[in-house]
Amino acid sequence: MKKETFLAFVALFLLTLTSVVYALEETTKTVTIAEQKADITGDRELDTILLKGVPYQDETDYLKQIFLEVSASNGTAYTIPLESGAKASFQLVDMNDDGVKDLFSSVQTGGSGGIVLSYLHSLKDNVLVDLPVPDPVEIDSHFLNGYQAEIKIKQTGKTYRFLLKDRKSYYKKLGLYYKGKLNEPTELMVNSYHSLKPITLKDGKLGLKGVQRVAGIANADTIAYVESTWAYLNGKWKLDNVKVLEKDQ
Structure with missing residues (x-):
């Protein structure tokens, strides 16, 4: 194979690969499940909290990725990954009694077991802390x-x-x-x-x-x-x- 022909083949292959990757990115759809504005850092300014998910292409009632996005009033952005599941929600509650509301989020895993996974996060003073939730009763x-x-x-x-x-x-x-x-x-x-x-x-x-x-x-x-x-x-x-x-x- 001549050098010019080989280079042309490589260029065509890379172009095709790039097109495939671009097409995959285009089909990845992120949906916003819930949105709320509240002070969760303690600076008395509103922060924006978004709960987002990425559904499977052929199973829209199940989300393969679920995460929280927080845009703090000082310009800092936070992404908090959660487990995949059928449904998700969040509440703002001051669970640790420090005067600032925390993020309490839940994911329903789906299936006959009806299991829910819960998460608790604090962003007081713009420091992201993963707080525990209680283990189930033994x-x-x-x-x-x-x-x-x-x-x-x-x-x-x-x-x-x-x-x-x-x-x-x-x-x-x-x-x-x-x-x-x-x-x-x-x-x-x-x-x-x-x-x-x-x-x-x-x-x-x-x-x-x-x-x-x-x-x-x-x-x-x-x-x-x-x-x-x-x-x-x-x-x-x-x-x-x-x-x-x-x-x-």
Whole structure:
């Protein structure tokens, strides 16, 4: 191959590659989910908060990228990446009680589990700090003979038992029980947070309320919900209260 012909081929290849990259960039669409203006740095000036997402081309109800963009009043820009998911939202709440509102954002992961991922960020004095959110309540769980189930909350030591005879035929059909006895030891499905939201606690301060689903052999086989409330004290989350609710309540 002559030198001139080779160079022309290389130039054509690079041009084609550039066109493909440009075309891909053109099809990447960023959508704004929510926008709000508020002082979240403490300088008494308005900052702009944008919640954005990038959907899949063939699945517009799911976002492959989700992130917060903050344009502070002093000209500084911040990008806070979140996990991908089906839906996202944010609230402005002074969760750490420092006099400046924080960013509390949530992402619904989608699917039958109904799991929500939550994030808490502070931008006081234009310093981005990733604050923790409380871990889900630790729960030991298992089925019992006689079409029953039991859970134990590790933090409180309390045990709760559930009668499941209304699911007798369903469990027998799946081979979980035989003549009322378990075929083998089986744990329940204890999910992470189904929801986690800011609430006002009894002392008037802000806290968080989480809800976890406890299911039998599938997420649709809901047995109970565990509600937990949390107070933020000295930079750490303290469990305030736990309530267990049966599905039909």
